[in-house]
Amino acid sequence: MTPRRPRYTYIEKLADRLLDEAGVTKAPVPVERLARLKGCRVVKSNLKEVSGILFRSDEGAIIGVNDGHAPTRQRFTIAHELGHLLLHAGQEVHYDKDYRVSLRTEESSTGTNLEEVEANFFAASLLMPDRLLRSDPRASQMDIENEEIILALSRAYGVSAQAMTHRLLRMARRSGL
Secondary structure, eight states: OOOSSOOHHHHHHHHHHHHHHHTOOSSSOOHHHHHHHTTEEEEEEOOTTOOEEEEEETTEEEEEEETTSOHHHHHHHHHHHHHHHHHOOOEEEEESEEEEEEEEOGGGGTSOSHHHHHHHHHHHHHHSOHHHHHHOHHHHTOOTTOHHHHHHHHHHHTSOHHHHHHHHHHHHHHHTO
16 A cells, blocks of 8 residues: 655664664765665666666666766665665566666656655665764754855765755754754
């Protein structure tokens, strides 16, 4: 059964379990290593207007990433596709044999598709875990309007300043700050 709203608590716990399983204790999170840990091969290629794609078959999974995108975008895309692998069944495609496919497209960031919202949240939870941010002295001095701190954190975590800003705002809302 498909959930009606994002499973935020479940997704954060899933990301934390994966980080624990891999022994990740500091940023930046080695997202490609985590994908391999879950049986994925990461392939970087020119995907034109597509950021990423997840192929699943009985032989394993492949995460395709657009090599023309910024490294921070590529990291987020890998985490996003890994989220699809762990959270969603995907769509079946028949081409000589059955494959299941998930694409990361422009719709991924609009917040209108539940699976995309969940995959984006998984990516943010994996790359910018609350537990690492809470123990990071730069985040504890957080002033969301201080661009220097946002940029320092985004560089340290290997994410875009926009992704870091969204994550810090969510943390602040949850903490009641």
